[in-house]
Amino acid sequence: xxxxxxxxxxxxxxxxxxxxxxxxxxxxxxxxxxxxxxxxxxxxxxxxxxxxxxxxxxxxxxxxxxxxxxxxxxxxxxxxxxxxxxxxxxxxxxxxxxxxxxxxxxxxxxxxxxxxxxxxxxxxxxxxxxxxxxxxxxxxxxxxxxxxxxxxxxxxxxxxxxxxxxxxxxxxxxxxxxxxxxxxxxxxxxxxxxxxxxxxxxxxxxxxxxxxxxxxxxxxxxxxxxxxxxxxxxxxxxxxxxxxxxxxxxxxxxxxxxxxxxxxxxxxxxxxxxxxxxxxxxxxxxxxxxxxxxxxxxxxxxxxxxxxxxxxxxxxxxxxxxxxxxxxxxxxxxxxxxxxxxxxxxxxxxxxxxxxxxxxxxxxxxxxxxxxxxxxxxxxxxxxxxx
Amino acid sequence: xxxxxxxxxxxxxxxxxxxxxxxxxxxxxxxxxxxxxxxxxxxxxxxxxxxxxxxxxxxxxxxxxxxxxxxxxxxxxxxxxxxxxxxxxxxxxxxxxxxxxxxxxxxxxxxxxxxxxxxxxxxxxxxxxxxxxxxxxxxxxxxxxxxxxxxxxxxxxxxxxxxxxxxxxxxxxxxxxxxxxxxxxxxxxxxxxxxxxxxxxxxxxxxxxxxxxxxxxxxxxxxxxxxxxxxxxxxxxxxxxxxxxxxxxxxxxxxxxxxxxxxxxxxxxxxxxxxxxxxxxxxxxxxxxxxxxxxxxxxxxxxxxxxxxxxxxxxxxxxxxxxxxxxxxxxxxxxxxxxxxxxxxxxxxxxxxxxxxxxxxxxxxxxxxxxxxxxxxxxxxxxxxxxxxxxxxxxxxxxxxxxxxxxxxxxxxxxxxxxxxxxxxxxxxxxxxxxxxxxxxxxxxxxxxxxxxxxxxx
Numbered sequence: 001x002x003x004x005x006x007x008x009x010x011x012x013x014x015x016x017x018x019x020x021x022x023x024x025x026x027x028x029x030x031x032x033x034x035x036x037x038x039x040x041x042x043x044x045x046x047x048x049x050x051x052x053x054x055x056x057x058x059x060x061x062x063x064x065x066x067x068x069x070x071x072x073x074x075x076x077x078x079x080x081x082x083x084x085x086x087x088x089x090x091x092x093x094x095x096x097x098x099x100x101x102x103x104x105x106x107x108x109x110x111x112x113x114x115x116x117x118x119x120x121x122x123x124x125x126x127x128x129x130x131x132x133x134x135x136x137x138x139x140x141x142x143x144x145x146x147x148x149x150x151x152x153x154x155x156x157x158x159x160x161x162x163x164x165x166x167x168x169x170x171x172x173x174x175x176x177x178x179x180x181x182x183x184x185x186x187x188x189x190x191x192x193x194x195x196x197x198x199x200x201x202x203x204x205x206x207x208x209x210x211x212x213x214x215x216x217x218x219x220x221x222x223x224x225x226x227x228x229x230x231x232x233x234x235x236x237x238x239x240x241x242x243x244x245x246x247x248x249x250x251x252x253x254x255x256x257x258x259x260x261x262x263x264x265x266x267x268x269x270x271x272x273x274x275x276x277x278x279x280x281x282x283x284x285x286x287x288x289x290x291x292x293x294x295x296x297x298x299x300x301x302x303x304x305x306x307x308x309x310x311x312x313x314x315x316x317x318x319x320x321x322x323x324x325x326x327x328x329x330x331x332x333x334x335x336x337x338x339x340x341x342x343x344x345x346x347x348x349x350x351x352x353x354x355x356x357x358x359x360x361x362x363x364x365x366x367x368x369x370x371x372x373x374x375x376x377x378x379x380x381x382x383x384x385x386x387x
Numbered sequence: 388x389x390x391x392x393x394x395x396x397x398x399x400x401x402x403x404x405x406x407x408x409x410x411x412x413x414x415x416x417x418x419x420x421x422x423x424x425x426x427x428x429x430x431x432x433x434x435x436x437x438x439x440x441x442x443x444x445x446x447x448x449x450x451x452x453x454x455x456x457x458x459x460x461x462x463x464x465x466x467x468x469x470x471x472x473x474x475x476x477x478x479x480x481x482x483x484x485x486x487x488x489x490x491x492x493x494x495x496x497x498x499x500x501x502x503x504x505x506x507x508x509x510x511x512x513x514x515x516x517x518x519x520x521x522x523x524x525x526x527x528x529x530x531x532x533x534x535x536x537x538x539x540x541x542x543x544x545x546x547x548x549x550x551x552x553x554x555x556x557x558x559x560x561x562x563x564x565x566x567x568x569x570x571x572x573x574x575x576x577x578x579x580x581x582x583x584x585x586x587x588x589x590x591x592x593x594x595x596x597x598x599x600x601x602x603x604x605x606x607x608x609x610x611x612x613x614x615x616x617x618x619x620x621x622x623x624x625x626x627x628x629x630x631x632x633x634x635x636x637x638x639x640x641x642x643x644x645x646x647x648x649x650x651x652x653x654x655x656x657x658x659x660x661x662x663x664x665x666x667x668x669x670x671x672x673x674x675x676x677x678x679x680x681x682x683x684x685x686x687x688x689x690x691x692x693x694x695x696x697x698x699x700x701x702x703x704x705x706x707x708x709x710x711x712x713x714x715x716x717x718x719x720x721x722x723x724x725x726x727x728x729x730x731x732x733x734x735x736x737x738x739x740x741x742x743x744x745x746x747x748x749x750x751x752x753x754x755x756x757x758x759x760x761x762x763x764x765x766x767x768x769x770x771x772x773x774x775x776x777x778x779x780x781x782x783x784x785x786x787x788x789x790x791x792x793x794x795x796x797x798x799x800x801x802x803x804x805x806x807x808x809x810x811x812x813x814x815x816x817x818x819x820x821x822x823x824x825x826x827x828x829x830x831x832x833x834x835x836x837x838x839x840x841x842x843x844x845x
Contacts, residue, residue: 041779048782078410088414133428154782162772234790234826237422257414259422268841278662279822281496281509281519282839288832299833300427300515302826305792307819 004170007198008035010355011190012205013177013213016047017153017344018333018351019205020160020171025352027167034169035199037192039176043157046207046340049309051230051252051262051387053243054342055092055148057112057119060382062366063318064115066346073345074151081159085151086257090241092148093122093130095139095294101248105143108384112145119145131244133297150243150254153341177206180217180330187217187329201355203331208310210334219327222372223320223335224313227269228387229283231306235259245386251290252386261301264387265290279306311338316378317385318366321347322354325370331355332369338387423790439834440518442470442485446716447508447522449492449659451478454695455528457709458716459484465717470520476513489513493823495525497664498690505690506663509823509835517831519838524690524716525663528709529656531696535795536570536649537741537763537803538629539619539751545626549579549650560584568629568644571651572596572613574702577603579650589642591615591631593651594736612642616744619751620647630750634743652737654798655697661820663688669813670699672730674737674798676817682725684712692716701727738812741802755803756796758789766800770807777804777816787818790826 010026012019015038023036038044054074056067074087096102105121112119122142128134130144165171172194180202181189189198206213211223235258243254253263265287267280284306292299312334314320320335333351336343350360350367365371365379372378446462448455451473462469463483470485478488490512498505504521511517533548535541547555547564549571556562564586569579572592580587580603589612590596590604596613604611614634621628621641628643652673660678661667666687667676677699678686684693694712695705704726714721753763761784769783777800780786786800787793797818805812 041776042774043782044778084410084413086414086417088418158783233829235422237425238418239426257418257421259418278496278664278819279494280839281494281507281835282841284494284509284822285832285836285839288829289836292829292833297426297428299828299830301829303823303829303832304790304826305821305823307821 001172001175001194003035003172003175003192003194003197005033005035005197008033009199010034010201010203011197011199012036012203013190014038014045014205014207014210015042015161015171015173016045016205016207016340017157017160018207018336018340018348019203020157020164021344021348022203022205022333022351022355023169023171024160024164024167025348026355027164027169029352029356031352031356032168035197036164036169036171037175037177037190038171038173039193041173042161043154045209046309046311046338047153047157049230049307050153050338050341051254051264052150052153052256052341053092053252053254054087054151055145055243056117057092057094057108057143057145057148057384058382059108059111059384060318060366060380061111061115062363063343063382064112064117066343068115068117069346070343071147071149074149077156077159081163083155083159085156085159087149087151088257089147089149090243090254091144091146093127093242093244094143095127095244095246096141097139097246097248099140102141104247105141109143117145117147119143130242131240131295134295135293138294144242148243150256152257156341177213180213182217182327185328187327201329201331203333203351203355205333205351207334207336207340208312210312210332214330214332217327217330219324219330221320221369222315225310226313227308228264228311228338229267229279229287229306229308230262230264230387231284231287232304233261233301234304236301246294247384247386249290250386251294253291260304261298263287263291266387279308311387312340313337315372316380317382318380319343319347320369321350321362321367322360322369325373337385437516437830437834439831439838440487440512440516441520441838442518443504443521444468444470445522446470446524446526447472447506447520448484448526448528449508450528450530450695450697451475451481451486452528452530452695452705454530454698454700454705454709454712455526456481457706458526458528458694458713461710461713462717465719467717470522472508472510472520487512487518490518491825491827492659493825493827495659495663496822498688509832511827511831515828515831517834519835524692526692526694526709526712526716527659527697528693528695528712529659529697531653531655532794533575533649534652534654534798535757536617536651537744537753537755537799538617539749539753540622540626541620542752542754542757543620543622543626544624545646546620547646547648549575549648552579552646552648553582556582556586560586562586564646564648566644567646567648568642569648569650570617571649572600573651575650575653576600579648580604580607580609583648588644591617591629591642593617593740610642616740616747618744618747632747634740652798653696653702654794655699656794657697658792658820658824660686660691660693662822663691665691668731670729670731671735671812672733674735674802674812677729681715682711683715683721684708685715690716699729701729703727735802738802738805741799742806745803745806755800756784756786756789758791758795759785761786761796763803766803767807770804775808777801777818780804781818792821792824793818
């Protein structure tokens with residue numbers, strides 16, 4: 001593979017939804033030439049491995065605002081990008097299985113309402129009316145927001161990929177980024193498996209690999225790659241409208257447009273677990289136990305396949321978006337912690353703004369790369385994490 | 388009707404995208420059409436809440452076919468009592484072994500660090516009784532399956548694999564297939580003729596026809612068509628015949644028949660080897676991946692052995708390979724000549740076959756992936772759009788993501804992409820084999836949850 005040029009205005013590392021949307025926004029602003037490199041194939045990373053959930057129910061107001069903007073983007077997506085991404089607003093139904101969880105949902109509900117979104121608190125009967133035949137006593141109550149939804153991730157990637165390419169973005173797949181060249185305290189280029197290229201700006205959108213990339217440029221970042229597993233069942237006729245989630249154990253599941261039940265559960269893996277490790281019996285059996293324990297009628301559904309992916313976690317559960325104050329020309333678009341797909345269209349507008357040197361309308365205490373520098377306790381924490 | 392409205396299928400690549408209000412309406416329609424059947428009600432699911440089976444022992448043999456049985460005989464002779472798993476509901480006794488019939492071994496993760504019981508096998512017995520097996524050694528003799536074939540109308544009722552035809556024909560000559568056209572010229576075609584007997588009306592082979600097939604067909608007075616392209620099915624609603632064409636630009640003609648029996652290509656059930664992390668190698672002769680094995684059947688994973696068709700052994704040598712695998716597992720002396728292997732190199736006859744076939748006309752619907760209703764044209768469309776490699780084309784078109792996990796459709800898709808991308812099939816790649824091998828009821832897996840406690844976090 002050879003690259004078209006030896007110098008680009010911006011190089012984006014990672015051709016996932018975050019990297020591609022960043023390149024797309026930059027190209028729309030006329031800020032070319034732009035190169036996106038990815039060591040794998042399209043949808044090889046988290047963008048092709050996630051459950052497709054898009055929610056606006058969060059503990060932090062800033063995340064709610066970003067998610068709300070992303071929902072509006074995804075509503076327009078199919079007609080704008082020419083791919084049916086099957087964004088279906090069936091809602092997100094949070095379940096509480098303890099008084100503590102119930103109290104947490106009430107807190108989240110208050111924040112979401114304050115942001116002007118009509119979320120509803122449900123008692124156990126109202127949850128039961130939406131999910132017929134739940135195990136007795138499994139649920140104490142829940143919260144529901146109708147405008148949350150799910151989408152089919154692959155076509156969203158194809159859509160942005162093709163749109164970015166139409167705008168002149170060069171996407172080099174199967175090209176490994178091997179290091180960042182720094183000269184006079186700023187980014188000067190990138191060494192790739194297809195040769196060294198010069199650039200003034202590098203965007204780190206490498207998902208589960210972004211911590212490694214930042215550290216290879218000498219930046220001390222707190223990103224941790226964590227392994228998560230997910231499964232899909234054989235397709236059936238529609239029986240489930242919302243994405244159902246339970247924050248206490250990170251259980252989530254929804255029914256796709258193809259009719260499959262797709263979902264995951266938090267199963268702790270030792271940090272630093274080798275990438276490429278296949279699915280585990282522990283996940284398959286624990287996930288099945290959680291699903292059948294909650295909703296016995298799912299027992300007859302056959303599991304079709306299970307797979308793994310990586311979250312790019314940060315200590316405060318918030319993404320890292322913006323220019324790194326320690327290295328000029330190094331821009332972060334990472335740390336999405338499993339929420340890259342749901343926040344991508346909105347968050348990457350801010351990444352593009354950071355690349356172009358424009359004002360970024362995000363609270364620096366929450367999203368900026370600088371928030372971890374010389375500080376041990378985060379000011380804001382987003383605890384509503386699933387999977 | 389749907390074929391008329393949506394000639395290229397209903398998926399993310401086709402159908403309405405604009406205007407926006409129509410996409411919402413379209414979604415509602417699509418959702419009603421999706422899925423194979425309704426979710427069983429709560430009562431049916433409750434019946435499945437059976438306790439799990441657990442077994443621990445030195446050796447497990449997966450598959451009670453000829454190779455598996457031969458392995459068991461050798462193990463029993465050495466004083467072991469192995470466990471034998473087989474998918475069939477009725478399996479003849481296996482003397483000296485514990486037998487779990489109706490059992491599907493569906494997940495064989497890479498061996499753990501436990502030196503006494505490094506292997507864990509997950510599966511279920513019909514209908515939904517989960518089992519977990521821990522063992523020191525595993526002999527995998529999962530056999531093979533009949534591949535699909537691309538031609539116009541290949542999803543019409545009446546097109547079946549040899550295995551399907553055997554299931555429909557419990558005794559030779561009986562069953563619903565009255566006028567069957569058998570596709571293939573090797574062992575499998577011979578077996579199909581033996582079973583279907585007087586119901587066979589023609590034998591059509593992509594390549595040459597072997598003498599044992601010629602002999603059987605002549606005894607029955609059945610016409611033979613070697614080196615013949617299968618162009619399409621005759622008949623709109625079901626099979627009434629086949630349109631054929633002699634290879635090398637020969638004449639077009641038709642044969643009558645009420646069914647098409649695919650017996651041209653037998654491929655290995657190799658998923659358990661992939662899952663266990665065994666090193667796999669491409670064999671062009673059949674166009675499939677097999678585990679890399681020693682002459683005795685030892686794979687690259689210590690303690691994991693392969694025997695029979697699944698290991699790439701020529702069918703006649705299945706028993707010898709089973710015995711050798713068991714002997715190797717027992718670290719006992721190995722006797723007899725090594726089994727004959729399916730050739731590693733030498734072009735597959737199917738590569739040239741498809742090159743010739745696809746250069747010609749394509750009447751009817753050519754279904755590349757029946758589970759997900761992906762058409763041949765959609766795979767070519769993905770190629771035209773610039774998508775390369777099987778992993779990407781799988782995600783783009785959905786080929787190989789259905790119930791069979793790609794067993795049926797991917798071998799041909801691989802040949803097709805190799806032709807389009809002008810590189811060899813192994814360069815086109817292969818999809819990650821994801822567990823389980825067969826759809827496994829959640830109830831069966833749920834009953835095993837206490838078997839696998841959380842990994843210790845340091």
